[in-house]
Amino acid sequence: DAGVTQSPTHLIKTRGQHVTLRCSPISGHKSVSWYQQVLGQGPQFIFQYYEKEERGRGNFPDRFSARQFPNYSSELNVNALLLGDSALYLCASSIQGNQPQHFGDGTRLSIL
Amino acid sequence: QKEVEQNSGPLSVPEGAIASLNCTYSDRGSQSFFWYRQYSGKSPELIMFIYSNGDKEDGRFTAQLNKASQYVSLLIRDSQPSDSATYLCAVTEASGTYKYIFGTGTRLKVLA
Numbered sequence: 001d002a003g004v005t006q007s008p009t010h011l012i013k014t015r016g017q018h019v020t021l022r023c024s025p026i027s028g029h030k031s032v033s034w035y036q037q038v039l040g041q042g043p044q045f046i047f048q049y050y051e052k053e054e055r056g057r058g059n060f061p062d063r064f065s066a067r068q069f070p071n072y073s074s075e076l077n078v079n080a081l082l083l084g085d086s087a088l089y090l091c092a093s094s095i096q097g098n099q100p101q102h103f104g105d106g107t108r109l110s111i112l
Numbered sequence: 113q114k115e116v117e118q119n120s121g122p123l124s125v126p127e128g129a130i131a132s133l134n135c136t137y138s139d140r141g142s143q144s145f146f147w148y149r150q151y152s153g154k155s156p157e158l159i160m161f162i163y164s165n166g167d168k169e170d171g172r173f174t175a176q177l178n179k180a181s182q183y184v185s186l187l188i189r190d191s192q193p194s195d196s197a198t199y200l201c202a203v204t205e206a207s208g209t210y211k212y213i214f215g216t217g218t219r220l221k222v223l224a
Contacts, residue, residue, distance in 0.1 A: 033210075033211075035212075035214075042200050042214030042215050043200075043212070043214050044214070045211045045212055048210060048211060056210065090155055090156070092212075098143075098204070098210045100146060100158055102158055103148075103156045103158075105154070105155050
């Protein structure tokens with residue numbers, strides 16, 4: 001079975017632009033979470049969605065938004081990009097919100 | 113601010129030894145506890161999860177949980193050079209959002 005898939009794998013943007021990152025969960029998983037990981041730190045929680053509804057939001061500005069589609073795939077949108085948004089963005093899926101999460105390979109976002 | 117604390121390491125152990133990785137958490141109501149392994153440049157990989165006080169064993173890995181002391185650990189028996197990685201401890205918030213709070217990780221080096 002396919003694991004969590006994320007696209008794109010790498011992305012280079014400039015300050016002020018916006019970006020959309022995509023995630024397809026493991027088949028049968030209904031919960032998707034997004035994390036930001038900067039070098040030397042653990043992943044920081046951004047959002048969790050379950051059955052297309054937002055179930056949790058981390059301490060990130062309103063420039064960050066997300067949604068989950070009927071097929072349980074998800075998008076993370078970031079507007080007005082800042083240099084500090086450069087990071088590895090990880091998507092994780094689980095069967096339900098309280099079950100172990102499995103991570104995709106991530107999208108490495110670089111802001112110039 | 114709910115926190116998960118880990119010693120950043122590096123923790124160096126000889127091949128064949130037991131590696132002991134520790135984690136403390138601040139949210140007394142946390143219910144679920146996870147250990148992830150992350151190789152350099154890769155995404156986190158689920159190693160173990162534990163929900164109840166006591167020990168849980170899976171192959172060479174043992175997770176130990178003590179909720180009274182707010183302490184969770186991971187033991188790796190017969191450590192191999194391929195175990196060299198950063199080990200991330202994650203804890204769910206008690207609020208019901210199933211938000212994972214990660215520590216900064218402990219870097220393990222297994223010396224051949």
